[in-house]
Amino acid sequence: MHIDIDEIAKTFGATTALHPVSLSIPSGALVALLGPSGSGKTTLLRILGGLEFPTSGRVMFNGQDATGMTVQERRAGFVFQSYALFRHMTVFDNIAYGLRARPRGQRPPKAEITRRVTKLLDLIQLPDIASRYPTQLSGGQRQRVALARALAIEPRMLLLDEPFGALDAKVRKELRQGLRDIHDETGLTTVFVTHDQDEAMELADLVVVMSMGRIEQIGRPQDIRGKPATEFVRDFISA
Amino acid sequence: MSDATLPTFRTATEEAPLLRIALIAIAVAGLAILVFAPLAVVFAEALRDGWLAAVESLGNRDARSAIHLTLLITAIAVPANAVFGIAAAWFITKFDFRGKAFLITLIDLPFSVSPVVAGLCIVLLFGANSAIGSWLVAHGWPIVFAIPGIVLATVFVTFPFVARELIPVMIEQGRTEEEAALTLGASGWRTFRTVTLPNIRWALLYGTLLCTARAMGEFGAVAVVSGKIRGQTATMPITIEMLYNEYLSVAAFSMAALLTALALVTLLLKTLLELRHADQLAATRRH
Amino acid sequence: MTMAARPLVHKTAMPGLGLSAGITIAMLSIVVLLPIGALLLKGASFGLTNVLDVVGRERVMASLYLSFKLSLLAALFNLVFGVLLAWVLVRYRFPGKRILDAAVDLPFALPTAVAGIALTALYAPNGAFGSLAQQVGLKIAYTQAGIFIALVFVGLPFVTRTVQPVIEEIEQEVEEASATLGASRLHTLRHVILPMLAPAALTGFALSLARAVGEYGSVIFIAGNIPLRTEIAPLLIVIQLEEFNYDAAAAIGIAMLVISFAMLLAINLIQIVSRRKMGHV
Numbered sequence: 001m002h003i004d005i006d007e008i009a010k011t012f013g014a015t016t017a018l019h020p021v022s023l024s025i026p027s028g029a030l031v032a033l034l035g036p037s038g039s040g041k042t043t044l045l046r047i048l049g050g051l052e053f054p055t056s057g058r059v060m061f062n063g064q065d066a067t068g069m070t071v072q073e074r075r076a077g078f079v080f081q082s083y084a085l086f087r088h089m090t091v092f093d094n095i096a097y098g099l100r101a102r103p104r105g106q107r108p109p110k111a112e113i114t115r116r117v118t119k120l121l122d123l124i125q126l127p128d129i130a131s132r133y134p135t136q137l138s139g140g141q142r143q144r145v146a147l148a149r150a151l152a153i154e155p156r157m158l159l160l161d162e163p164f165g166a167l168d169a170k171v172r173k174e175l176r177q178g179l180r181d182i183h184d185e186t187g188l189t190t191v192f193v194t195h196d197q198d199e200a201m202e203l204a205d206l207v208v209v210m211s212m213g214r215i216e217q218i219g220r221p222q223d224i225r226g227k228p229a230t231e232f233v234r235d236f237i238s239a
Numbered sequence: 240m241s242d243a244t245l246p247t248f249r250t251a252t253e254e255a256p257l258l259r260i261a262l263i264a265i266a267v268a269g270l271a272i273l274v275f276a277p278l279a280v281v282f283a284e285a286l287r288d289g290w291l292a293a294v295e296s297l298g299n300r301d302a303r304s305a306i307h308l309t310l311l312i313t314a315i316a317v318p319a320n321a322v323f324g325i326a327a328a329w330f331i332t333k334f335d336f337r338g339k340a341f342l343i344t345l346i347d348l349p350f351s352v353s354p355v356v357a358g359l360c361i362v363l364l365f366g367a368n369s370a371i372g373s374w375l376v377a378h379g380w381p382i383v384f385a386i387p388g389i390v391l392a393t394v395f396v397t398f399p400f401v402a403r404e405l406i407p408v409m410i411e412q413g414r415t416e417e418e419a420a421l422t423l424g425a426s427g428w429r430t431f432r433t434v435t436l437p438n439i440r441w442a443l444l445y446g447t448l449l450c451t452a453r454a455m456g457e458f459g460a461v462a463v464v465s466g467k468i469r470g471q472t473a474t475m476p477i478t479i480e481m482l483y484n485e486y487l488s489v490a491a492f493s494m495a496a497l498l499t500a501l502a503l504v505t506l507l508l509k510t511l512l513e514l515r516h517a518d519q520l521a522a523t524r525r526h
Numbered sequence: 527m528t529m530a531a532r533p534l535v536h537k538t539a540m541p542g543l544g545l546s547a548g549i550t551i552a553m554l555s556i557v558v559l560l561p562i563g564a565l566l567l568k569g570a571s572f573g574l575t576n577v578l579d580v581v582g583r584e585r586v587m588a589s590l591y592l593s594f595k596l597s598l599l600a601a602l603f604n605l606v607f608g609v610l611l612a613w614v615l616v617r618y619r620f621p622g623k624r625i626l627d628a629a630v631d632l633p634f635a636l637p638t639a640v641a642g643i644a645l646t647a648l649y650a651p652n653g654a655f656g657s658l659a660q661q662v663g664l665k666i667a668y669t670q671a672g673i674f675i676a677l678v679f680v681g682l683p684f685v686t687r688t689v690q691p692v693i694e695e696i697e698q699e700v701e702e703a704s705a706t707l708g709a710s711r712l713h714t715l716r717h718v719i720l721p722m723l724a725p726a727a728l729t730g731f732a733l734s735l736a737r738a739v740g741e742y743g744s745v746i747f748i749a750g751n752i753p754l755r756t757e758i759a760p761l762l763i764v765i766q767l768e769e770f771n772y773d774a775a776a777a778i779g780i781a782m783l784v785i786s787f788a789m790l791l792a793i794n795l796i797q798i799v800s801r802r803k804m805g806h807v
Contacts, residue, residue: 012335012536051418051539071421071539078422084415088437097433098423153423252701254711259618266614267626269607273679274632276654277644284647319553326549334543336535342550348558350733351790353740355760356779360561362767363568363776394557417540427541449634456637458743459760463767476639476743483643483747492647495640502635509635510628 001062001156001189002027003048008057010043017043018213020057025191025206027062030183032200033193035210036236041193042081042161044210048191049159050074061156077155077188081162083146085134091145092117092130098153120148123182140171147182158183160192164199176203197237201225209233281499284492296490297497304470305478305494312386312474313454316393320450321443323394324401328439329431331402332409333417343406349398357395358463361388384466389474392460397450404446405439407521412438441516445509452505456498565783568776580777585753586762590781593759594789596670597738600677605731608685609723615686616693633682638743645676646747668750673758676745677738684737685730692726725801732793739786 003025010018018040025031033041046052048059050071058067066074086094095117099108108116121127124144134142143163150158163179164172180203183190194200200207201221209216209224209232217229228234254262285293296302327346331339349357365372365382375382382388416438420430436443458476465472473481475498482491513520535543569577580586615627633641649656649666659666666672696719704714742760749756759782766775 049422051422053537053539071418072424072426074422075424076422078419080415080419082415084419086416086419086434086437097420097425101420101423101425101429101433149419149423252698252705254715258711262610262614263618263620265607266611267622269611270626270629272655273675273682274629276648277641277679278632278636280644280647280654281640284644323549323553326546326553329542330546330550333540333546334535334538342554345554345558348562351736351740351786352562353742353760353782353786355742355763356565356740356782357561359763359767359775359779360565363772364561364564366772368772369564391557391561394553395561398557414540421539421541430541452635456635456640458637458639459740462742463764476637479637479639479643480747491643495637495643498637498640502632502637502640506628506631506635509631510624 003157003189003191004058004060004063005044005048006058006060008044008047008054008059010040010047010052011055016213018047018054021210021213021215023208023215023218025189027189028187029189029205030180030203031189031191031206031208032204033191033208033210034195034197034200034236035216036195038212039210040213041208041210045159045161045191045193048157049076049078051078075153075156077150077153077158079143079146079150079158079160079163081165083134083142083166085142085146085149087134090131090133091121091126091137094134094145095120095149095152097149116152117148120152123151123185124148124178138171139167140175143167143175144178147179151182151186155188158186158188158190160190162194163192164194164196172199179203197239201237209236211236278499281492281495284488285496287492288489292489293493293496296487296493301470301473302478302490302494305473305475306497308386308389308473309455309475312389312393313451315390316397316454317447317451319390319394320397320454321401321447323398324405324446325443327402328405328409329435331406333414346402347399349395352395354392354396354457354459355463358392358460361391361395361460361464365391383464384468384472386472388464389461389472392464393454393457396457396460397453400450400453401443401446404442404449404521408439408442408519409435438519441512441519442521445512445520448505448509448512452502455501562783565776565779568772569780572773572776576773577777577780580774581781585757586759586778586781588754589757589759589762590778590785592670592673592757593739593782594785596673596677596758597735597741600674600681600738601731601735603674603678604681604685604734605727608682608730608734609689609720609727612686612689612693612723616690630683630686633679638680638741639747641679641744642676642747645672645679645744649675649748667748668752668756670756672748672750673745673756676748677741680741680744681734681738684734685727688726688730688733689723692723696722725797728793728797728800732790732797735793736786736790739782739789 005021005023007020007022008018009016009020021040021044033044035041043052047054050069054067058065060066086097089097096113099113099116117130118127121130124147126141126144129137129141129145134145137145160179164175167175176199179192201224204221206218207221207224208218211232217224217233224233225237228237253259297306331343362383363369365375365388367373367376367381367383372383380387382391416434417430420434425433456476458480461474461477462480465474465477467473467477467481469481475494479491479494479498482494581590611630615623615630646667647653649659649672651657651660651665651667653667656667664671666675700718701714704718705711709717740760742758742764745758746761749758749761751757751761759778763775763778766778
């Protein structure tokens with residue numbers, strides 16, 4: 001699914017989180033929104049996911065206006081920065097949540113849910129943790145469960161907010177490759193937010209550098225490294 | 240310093256043993272006089288003429304009607320307050336809006352209003368000599384000197400209990416779990432039922448418990464709005480007053496003992512909740 | 527113009543805005559705001575001079591003075607005893623501590639009418655404590671001393687419950703630092719610990735005071751209710767209502783409301799200042 005962001009702006013009270021920004025994301029791309037905190041990257045991601053609504057501008061999915069579409073209708077697999085796993089549910093129930101939340105007619109039968117959850121647990125290479133609770137998992141395991149939970153709903157796109165932010169350097173490296181693999185396997189249009197330029201450059205096909213609610217530059221990693229468009233980009237990537 | 244010659248085993252953050260013993264003694268004695276003695280007196284006075292007399296005094300028609308009425312009022316007021324508390328906590332913690340601090344102040348307002356003044360306010364709004372009250376009476380729905388007034392007074396005095404317990408817990412838990420449920424396709428109601436409610440259940444139970452204790456025992460506000468009609472609008476606390484003023488000491492204290500027993504059960508449940516679910520309660524983490 | 531453009535509620539995907547806001551505002555209005563509005567309206571239609579006239583009556587003034595004086599004394603007692611109790615319950619280990627801790631909440635759980643008749647039975651001249659007092663020539667029940675005891679009872683848990691969590695969070699290093707600097711234990715308690723507890727203790731004091739000022743059930747049995755001597759302000763409201771003097775009842779009610787808000791406001795200000803001095807929280 002390709003995504004078009006058309007002159008999206010967002011204000012919170014007196015503060016402006018996003019000046020009108022436009023961005024086109026081709027189907028199947030792996031895109032990084034890169035910028036320091038307060039640059040508006042998370043706000044943009046939440047607008048894509050339907051958690052926030054823009055003050056003005058439009059979001060288009062496959063050329064169709066999706067600006068007013070509810071969060072449930074969007075079917076965006078969203079991975080939260082702190083993972084937001086349901087702490088009172090087992091890993092299995094967390095992953096099955098989206099399938100069980102479907103309206104009765106579309107809800108898969110029990111056996112099918114079990115099959116799919118098992119398959120996802122295999123995909124994230126944690127086949128044995130189904131009956132554990134989130135507090136019994138390591139940070140890296142939690143991140144992968146959150147990813148599996150988002151994939152369970154057969155999302156139309158994958159949105160990740162600082163997916164590696166809370167992890168130590170070694171686990172971070174491993175999971176980067178994991179995300180790349182899952183992206184390549186599913187072919188989902190994927191957008192992730194990060195403040196870590198190495199992460200963005202290493203992982204993404206397309207990097208969007210943001211600052212103060214504006215897009216500074218859009219380009220392939222090597223273009224951004226080779227030809228920074230603004231003073232800000234130059235400073236930020238050399239930091 | 241003469242201290243230097245004494246061997247001391249206490250660390251730098253402890254008081255001298257004598258001071259410690261003195262402080263503990265003051266605390267124990269103070270609570271014994273102020274709390275345990277009144278508690279003991281209730282049961283002693285109730286049982287002054289033996290078990291039989293105490294139980295018998297609770298069996299007559301007026302006493303049974305009072306017990307029945309108090310249970311009815313509690314059964315209406317507590318759920319009403321729980322619904323309000325959940326709605327208010329949801330509104331306050333899940334949305335950003337102007338005037339939030341002011342709204343919280345208004346919710347806390349009943350804590351600083353005397354129950355008698357609360358009752359007075361309800362009488363002035365719904366009493367027979369007010370515009371609303373006379374219209375309601377004319378249409379056969381009296382509020383004051385009737386059960387609706389007692390419910391209203393009870394809800395007033397217990398108003399902040401559930402909301403105050405839930406708000407800090409829900410602020411701390413944040414919004415992301417609900418957001419995650421929504422992105423997975425869950426409806427609003429389903430999100431509340433399967434994600435929010437399990438996370439706040441102990442806090443909700445705790446607030447409801449405090450609310451129940453206060454609702455069963457409310458006296459001042461109910462005294463003003465109920466009209467104290469024996470067998471009709473006399474709740475248990477009001478009946479205690481009437482019996483006491485008629486020098487029916489055993490009957491008064493028997494009913495008091497019954498309310499006290501309920502209060503002790505409340506206290507026990509509350510303590511159990513604090514021991515087992517301290518991490519999920521606001522009260523035990525309040526700063 | 528920019529103010530007008532700012533939305534009242536920031537719109538997100540979170541569901542239930544209309545429902546939760548609707549229930550909150552409807553119930554708040556029906557249960558709390560409209561009744562209090564009715565009281566103020568009654569006062570307004572009665573007229574300010576008439577309200578002041580009623581409040582200025584000797585019996586009313588005496589009852590208001592009595593209510594606030596004894597509430598203040600009871601809250602002060604609870605401030606001292608409550609901090610002591612909190613300290614003992616957090617820092618010391620001794621048998622029965624858990625029961626003691628639970629018992630602190632009993633005044634919250636016990637209905638006020640029950641507390642009222644129980645305290646009266648204890649402190650009446652023929653009661654357990656009352657007869658002891660009489661031997662030394664003291665009369666407690668049916669005097670101001672009795673009212674004081676009832677107000678101490680109902681306000682007892684507030685200070686302890688607000689101060690306890692603060693004591694639990696004090697880092698022992700602070701106390702150790704004080705000791706390494708040569709301070710005696712008492713000096714540390716007075717100059718290091720107590721100032722840390724002050725804001726919470728003050729909050730508890732304010733809550734205890736507010737509760738005592740409005741208290742009715744536990745007081746009327748033990749007070750004796752002698753006009754000008756042991757008659758509390760809430761009782762005067764009840765008496766006026768029983769005589770269908772709605773205007774006079776409203777006047778006294780408004781006076782109580784105004785005075786207790788003024789006291790709470792003053793204490794909140796003190797608290798803000800004392801917190802600012804501490805630099806955080």
